[in-house]
Amino acid sequence: MSTKPSSTYLPAGLPIPVAEADDLSAPYWAGLRQNRLMVQHCTRCQTWQFGPEWLCHRCHTFDPQWVEVELRGRIFSWERIWHPSHSALRQHGPYVAVLVELPQAGGVRMVGNLLGDAMQVVVIGAEVEGVFEHHHDADPPYSLLQWRCREAGRNSVDINPAPSFEESRT
């Protein structure tokens, strides 16, 4: 578990994401560990696909390729969450989750948190950029992709540095 609670958006103790037993999403989670956002892209029909599946939903080619995608998107929807549905959030107060669409990846959508003041005004359509959030000390270690408004600063920043390649391979 993280010893630096201020380095992550939400407190430690929430469920840890892992790939399925058949490893369908393993390239996605491994990518986040290495500061890379990976999304499936069909080389035959150029369809983007997220979440992952064993075949392209458009042309039925198996095992769509995983390609790296730029860390920018647009807020498609949002919610400010007040009620703690987990004991780790009991004293935490409100936080914001956003649904971000990625125009450069066929408009696929991803859920993350919107960094910054939980009471900020959230605008659907606002431009956001991705920020990796590494949980090195969790067991097993994992990484998330968070978002922040581009107006707040345009330089990509890691909340925690990425693990070395050797470390992340295990």
Next chain:
Amino acid sequence: MARADRTLRGRVAVVGIGETEYDRHGASPDPEFKLALKAILATCEDAGLDPREIDGFASYSDDRSEASRLAAALGTRRLRAATMQWGGGGGGCCAAVANAAASIVGGLADCVVVFRSLAQGQYGRFGQTTGIDTISGEKAYLMPYGVLAPPQRFAMRVRRYMHEHGVRQEALRAIALASYHHAQANPRAVMYGKPLDAAKYDASRWIAEPFHLYDCCMENDGAAALLVVAEERAGDFRHKPVYVLGAAVGSGYRTGAIPHNSPLYASASFDTVAPDLYRMAGLGPADVGVVQCYENFTGGVVMALAEHGFFKPEEANDFLRLENLVAPFGRLPLNTSGGNLAECYMHGFELLLEAVRQVRGTSTSQVKRNDVAMVIGGPMVTPVSNLLLASEETL
């Protein structure tokens, strides 16, 4: 034969309904399986049927009260149908009735009990998620970000719909007020004697914006059941038979694309399912006298009613006013027992019983136009399902 010529319309009838006492989660003195047995026996009593004549069970949402155990416990003479509707949480409540009807029309069974038994106090509340170490699949993309329980999983869908169509918070509030209004006349309701008004709603805490506390369903313990038989036998029981006029199940193109990647995101998943229902029933929204619509969250009701053609999304603010939604004379009386918000979260099955009561004429908030009653199950999930019930005169 084309699908449009194969139909459940008028082929089966609901001839018995029954439920246990409805309790707050953790308050039921009975184990969940015992609740199922009690609801089924109450249903047979209502119909005037020897429970040993049941030859099929249908349920949904992976109900733990398994068909073969029920058949053994009740000593039914034989088992002919045991159907479980895949996935979708409460989206299967009407589908379970459709599956029972299909079993009967297809000649597999004669006398099918459809039920849901759910004691959240005994097996875990839907609204709490503590105790999970690692997670994979859809929830892995959500839970680490604090998108844990159903309110958080559905709030962004509703927010997007409100954004696209200019729907205001007051429209959601009217749906909560209608359920609580009707619960005050219903002694079975968990919220009986606990009225809600606009000021109390507005002052209630946020769960996940745009959902206040009163936009969210309860978490309860109980069981409910109904009995379906072929139309030839419909007149052999104690009460006026209530016929299945139509049913539909499913969802549209890639509704199941996780996480939150369904192409038609701001939707209750009825874009294809509502037209299927009306086609089988041979009628339209103007013919429906009363609606029971599954309220996991009020915002899902707004979308579901629009997708069933009762108003256009842009008309939601005007249509969804309390006076339009209450029995006996509202334009569209809604959730007349109190529903998931205020009667009992019986995973939508209480809505089916209420629709039967409306057609029978025995609701605690009886409507005048009760010849055709609609039930809508599980907005925003997949698969969803819906049902039209009707009196014999309507056939």
